[in-house]
Amino acid sequence: MDRDSRGVLWIRAASRPGEGRPEFGEVHSLRQRRAMRRLLCQVCGGPADQTAAGTLWLLPDFREDWPGWPNAMANAEPPVCPRCVEVSVRLCPKLRRGAAVIRARECPLVGVRGTLFVRGDDGPVRAANDVFAFGHPRIGWVQAFSLVRQLGDCTLIPPSELAGCAP
Secondary structure, three states: OOEOOOOOEEOOOOOOOOOOOOOOOOOOHHHHHHHHHHOEOOOOOOEOOEEOOEEEEEEEOOOOOOOOOOOOEEEOOOOOOHHHHHHHHHHOHHHHOOEEEEEEEEOOEEEEEEEEEEEEOOEEEEEEEEEEEOOOOOHHHEEEEEEEEEEEEEEEOOHHHOOOOOO
């Protein structure tokens, strides 16, 4: 039960809907997988905004990192709905430093974020936390905690184009 249909081993996470408080930077593994598979808003759990222009994403703004950002970016953050953009920017410390609203026409599931284990003298030993493509030869040795989508055909959206959003 701990491995999915692709043979990926998933970290165990208790499911207690409605309990607890958000821990920014520590996304609940089961909720993250569900949101990424179904393209649900990472904040409210409702449908993410999808139009002919693409699915709506709210990301830390790293557009200076490479030309064409965020095209071809491996992303473990689920999409959002317009209603949750403002509250996300206000409450998430990572987004307060700079946020970008993006539409991506392409966003296939491509892999997982997780911990790669290698053989040690006394059993498996943690080797690296990273993103691993589904076709990676060592994917069976990864304990995953997040699904990853690759964003493509992206457009940066001015905040004024989304009602109620102010990154």
